[in-house]
Amino acid sequence: MPGKRIRVLIAKPGLDGHDRGAKAIARGLRDAGMEVIYLGLRLTPEQIAEAVVQEDVDAVGLSCLSGAHLTVFPKTVKLVREKTSKDILFVGGGIIPEKDIPRLREAGFAWIFGPGAPLPEISEFIKTSLEKRAA
Amino acid sequence: MKEEQERKKEFRTTVDGTVVKRVYTQADVNGGLDTSLPGEYPYTRNIWPAGYRTRLWTVRQYSGFATVEESNKRYKFLYQQGNTGFSVAFHLPTQIGYDSDHPMAAGEVGRCGVAIDSLADMERLWDGIPLAEVSTSMTINATAPIILAMYIAAAEKQGADPRKLRGTVQNDLLKEFCARNTYIFNPDASMRLITDLCAYCAENMPEWNSLSICSYHIREAGATAIQEAAFCLADGIAYVEAMLRRGLPVDSFAPRFSFMLACNMNLLEEVAKFRAMRRTWAKLMKERFGARDPRSMMFRFHVQNDGATSTAQQPLNNIIRTTIEALACVLSGCQSLCTTSYDEALALPSEEAVQIAIRTQQIIAYESGVADTVDPLGGSHYVEWLTNHIEEGIRDYIAKIDAMGGALEAVKQGYIQKEIARSAYDYQKAVDSGEQVVVGLNKFTTDEKVNLSLLEIPEEVERKQIERVRKLRAERDNAAVQEALAEVRRVAESNENVMPVLIKAVKTCATLGELADVFRSVFGEYREPNIL
Numbered sequence: 002m003p004g005k006r007i008r009v010l011i012a013k014p015g016l017d018g019h020d021r022g023a024k025a026i027a028r029g030l031r032d033a034g035m036e037v038i039y040l041g042l043r044l045t046p047e048q049i050a051e052a053v054v055q056e057d058v059d060a061v062g063l064s065c066l067s068g069a070h071l072t073v074f075p076k077t078v079k080l081v082r083e084k085t086s087k088d089i090l091f092v093g094g095g096i097i098p099e100k101d102i103p104r105l106r107e108a109g110f111a112w113i114f115g116p117g118a119p120l121p122e123i124s125e126f127i128k129t130s131l132e133k134r135a136a
Numbered sequence: 137m138k139e140e141q142e143r144k145k146e147f148r149t150t151v152d153g154t155v156v157k158r159v160y161t162q163a164d165v166n167g168g169l170d171t172s173l174p175g176e177y178p179y180t181r182n183i184w185p186a187g188y189r190t191r192l193w194t195v196r197q198y199s200g201f202a203t204v205e206e207s208n209k210r211y212k213f214l215y216q217q218g219n220t221g222f223s224v225a226f227h228l229p230t231q232i233g234y235d236s237d238h239p240m241a242a243g244e245v246g247r248c249g250v251a252i253d254s255l256a257d258m259e260r261l262w263d264g265i266p267l268a269e270v271s272t273s274m275t276i277n278a279t280a281p282i283i284l285a286m287y288i289a290a291a292e293k294q295g296a297d298p299r300k301l302r303g304t305v306q307n308d309l310l311k312e313f314c315a316r317n318t319y320i321f322n323p324d325a326s327m328r329l330i331t332d333l334c335a336y337c338a339e340n341m342p343e344w345n346s347l348s349i350c351s352y353h354i355r356e357a358g359a360t361a362i363q364e365a366a367f368c369l370a371d372g373i374a375y376v377e378a379m380l381r382r383g384l385p386v387d388s389f390a391p392r393f394s395f396m397l398a399c400n401m402n403l404l405e406e407v408a409k410f411r412a413m414r415r416t417w418a419k420l421m422k423e424r425f426g427a428r429d430p431r432s433m434m435f436r437f438h439v440q441n442d443g444a445t446s447t448a449q450q451p452l453n454n455i456i457r458t459t460i461e462a463l464a465c466v467l468s469g470c471q472s473l474c475t476t477s478y479d480e481a482l483a484l485p486s487e488e489a490v491q492i493a494i495r496t497q498q499i500i501a502y503e504s505g506v507a508d509t510v511d512p513l514g515g516s517h518y519v520e521w522l523t524n525h526i527e528e529g530i531r532d533y534i535a536k537i538d539a540m541g542g543a544l545e546a547v548k549q550g551y552i553q554k555e556i557a558r559s560a561y562d563y564q565k566a567v568d569s570g571e572q573v574v575v576g577l578n579k580f581t582t583d584e585k586v587n588l589s590l591l592e593i594p595e596e597v598e599r600k601q602i603e604r605v606r607k608l609r610a611e612r613d614n615a616a617v618q619e620a621l622a623e624v625r626r627v628a629e630s631n632e633n634v635m636p637v638l639i640k641a642v643k644t645c646a647t648l649g650e651l652a653d654v655f656r657s658v659f660g661e662y663r664e665p666n667i668l
Contacts, residue, residue, distance in 0.1 A: 015228075015243060015244055016228035016229065016231075016232050016234075016240060016241070016244050016318075017228065017244075017248075018228075018312075018316050018317025018318050019317075019356075020317060020357075021356070021357045021358050021444075021560050024557050024560065024561075024668055025358075025557075025560055025561050025564045027668055028557075028561050028668055029561075029564070031668075039666050039668055040666070041664070041666040042317055043232075043240075043317070045239070045240070067228055067244055067247050067248050068243075068244070068247035068248060068484075068593065069242070069243030069244045069247060070243075071243065072242050072243025072244075073242070073243050096481070096482065096483065098482065098483060098590060098592075099586070115448050116447070116448040116481050117447055117448055117449060117574075117577045119567070119568040119578075120564060120565070120568050121568060
């Protein structure tokens with residue numbers, strides 16, 4: 002998508018307050034040239050889905066370190082898909098056990114980034130995934 | 137002889153990036169050398185004259201998950217392993233004032249801690265553990281008055297005298313706004329509830345620590361050592377001032393304030409940080425607040441090793457990290473210590489991992505010899521220089537925060553949050569560029585697959601806890617509950633202390649969510665502006 006800046010929404014569903022990662026990623030993606038909407042923490046999947054549609058973003062990054070990911074991550078994707086037909090890229094991160102990743106991939110997450118994932122790797126992944134989708 | 141080239145162009149501290157010299161000498165500490173002895177004001181070297189020679193620190197592992205029965209089992213296990221104090225982790229709904237069947241609690245029940253919805257749960261949590269004899273630290277903040285009320289009621293049912301209970305509630309909302317984010321009410325209402333609890337304890341629970349002022353979460357969120365220390369002490373100042381405004385004399389409450397700090401990987405910097413905090417707090421209490429009781433000036437602290445220094449890659453390396461961090465804490469004379477289990481970057485700790493974490497402390501205590509003399513690093517030119525340097529850095533930040541009107545104002549303006557986020561981002565960039573080496577993460581990496589047996593929380597925990605709270609609501613005397621809730625509302629709207637009515641209310645089995653809802657409707661809910 003040459004010429005168009007990628008719009009990404011970063012949010013924390015559920016009650017988890019660990020926002021260091023989400024904030025660093027929001028800043029990292031902004032420094033990588035993307036338009037970033039940081040929605041904040043303690044949000045319901047409904048609130049996030051509403052914002053995703055209103056902000057017309059290309060990608061969504063969800064972060065959760067409390068263990069509620071299997072509940073809140075898939076629900077968010079489902080609600081977004083009900084509201085829009087746009088092919089939005091979903092990525093996730095946090096403390097996510099390896100064995101939960103297949104279920105999240107199945108629910109529509111393109112990738113799950115674990116602790117220690119470098120910022121350039123995340124921004125590169127979002128860029129190339131969106132380019133592939135547009136091609 | 138030709139001078140050998142050093143392996144880096146310059147060496148810098150991680151506390152604020154000051155250049156570290158090749159060697160430190162007497163000249164670097166001249167004029168600033170602290171000649172006080174352990175147990176002497178300003179307590180730089182230790183608050184007690186004999187340090188660990190009289191009594192070792194308390195091994196206090198943070199723990200709690202799933203249901204009260206599961207956590208109760210883990211507590212009994214810890215007790216058998218030599219854990220000498222309990223530290224309760226509550227699940228997020230309990231921390232944020234929701235019962236387990238609330239929609240916001242979906243997916244969170246029993247995950248990060250134990251689910252407590254009512255007095256009945258609290259009683260089961262301590263089944264077979266005599267509350268009159270143990271000391272219990274509870275990581276609870278926005279709902280601390282409710283949880284403490286339940287703890288008191290549960291202890292009374294066991295036949296314990298509340299005046300003799302020993303333990304701590306965290307009750308530190310300022311750091312929640314700075315970093316940890318389990319606030320419910322706005323900063324002013326939060327301050328009122330915090331001081332209600334402190335005032336109640338000052339009068340009724342002489343052995344209870346009513347406030348644990350935390351910098352752990354501030355550090356975990358990405359602050360530097362100086363920022364951690366400075367924001368923590370600035371929060372402490374704000375609490376002292378709030379109590380003084382209630383008309384309480386400083387020596388009536390300050391001895392019951394304790395601290396909870398983080399320990400990161402740079403051993404000598406961390407030792408200097410703990411020493412600088414001890415000295416700065418003593419001076420603040422004496423010079424700024426006119427404390428006379430030495431106990432008001434004594435900086436008593438618990439440390440938890442920085443979870444954020446654990447890596448998910450090559451997790452066994454975390455045992456070494458924990459050892460270095462724990463050593464720094466012991467060399468500094470902490471009062472109690474929680475060592476991080478090696479699998480915590482991946483999940484809640486397994487029993488095996490917790491056992492190694494406890495053994496780490498025991499090996500330091502009984503084999504290393506570092507606990508045999510007080511402040512063994514005192515007098516090291518570098519450590520003394522760093523101690524002075526960190527104290528100066530703390531004072532600069534405190535002056536800045538004072539100029540804003542104190543920590544409460546600084547938090548409302550987002551100043552502290554922004555400072556922390558900036559440091560966190562700088563650190564992440566340094567790791568990404570390889571400038572900051574993290575072994576196994578950005579250097580000496582392998583492709584090994586992590587294969588650990590991790591603790592899992594079964595999905596039926598949530599369903600069972602929901603059934604339990606619904607059954608409780610159906611079976612209790614609901615007229616008595618309504619009456620108690622109305623009484624809590626009346627007191628919340630007045631200037632009276634909320635603690636006595638809360639203790640009455642929890643005894644009717646009014647739930648945590650119902651009580652938090654009363655406060656929500658009186659104080660409103662706080663939503664923080666998103667600060668990047």
